[in-house]
Amino acid sequence: MANITALLAGLIFGLGLILAGMANPAKVLAFLDITGSWDPSLALVMGGAIAVGSIAFAVAGRRSRSYLGLPMHLPAARMIDKRLVLGSLVFGIGWGMAGICPGPALVLLGAGSSEGAVFVAAMLLGMGIFEILERSKSVDRSKTGQHV
Numbered sequence: 001m002a003n004i005t006a007l008l009a010g011l012i013f014g015l016g017l018i019l020a021g022m023a024n025p026a027k028v029l030a031f032l033d034i035t036g037s038w039d040p041s042l043a044l045v046m047g048g049a050i051a052v053g054s055i056a057f058a059v060a061g062r063r064s065r066s067y068l069g070l071p072m073h074l075p076a077a078r079m080i081d082k083r084l085v086l087g088s089l090v091f092g093i094g095w096g097m098a099g100i101c102p103g104p105a106l107v108l109l110g111a112g113s114s115e116g117a118v119f120v121a122a123m124l125l126g127m128g129i130f131e132i133l134e135r136s137k138s139v140d141r142s143k144t145g146q147h148v
Contacts, residue, residue: 002068020045023107025099032096039131044109 014023021027022045030039095101100108100119108116120124 002070005068013103014110017104017107023104024112025104028095028099032099141148 017023021042027039028036028042031042034037058072060066060072060074063104066072091101097117098115102123105116105123107118109120110116
């Protein structure tokens with residue numbers, strides 16, 4: 001049941017991205033171009049997403065199990081640190097350059113878009129590089145006796 005629910009949620013999310021124009025890199029880039037031909041329509045989409053997400057996280061924060069009976073795994077970190085800031089900067093720069101972020105990239109990939117394929121490949125490469133760097137840090141720490 002959980003897999004069917006996840007599939008349906010993903011399909012609804014993808015359809016929402018398409019209907020909102022978030023899977024159209026040109027529309028996203030027009031939203032980000034505040035000094036040129038700015039298209040503010042995606043601000044409404046983001047505002048709506050933030051409102052719905054805030055309510056969902058408030059409800060989820062009071063629960064230990066999902067409505068399907070599965071354990072809740074909410075983020076525990078509350079600190080703004082260097083990793084968060086740098087990650088946000090890299091994400092924002094990539095979004096601004098391509099007009100694509102991970103969710104819409106998967107929609108584009110599913111639609112057979114070469115832009116989506118290039119973005120997903122670059123995203124997977126970046127995730128792989130991050131994983132390699134994290135593992136090497138962990139090995140270095142274990143050699144010096146430092147705790148993570």
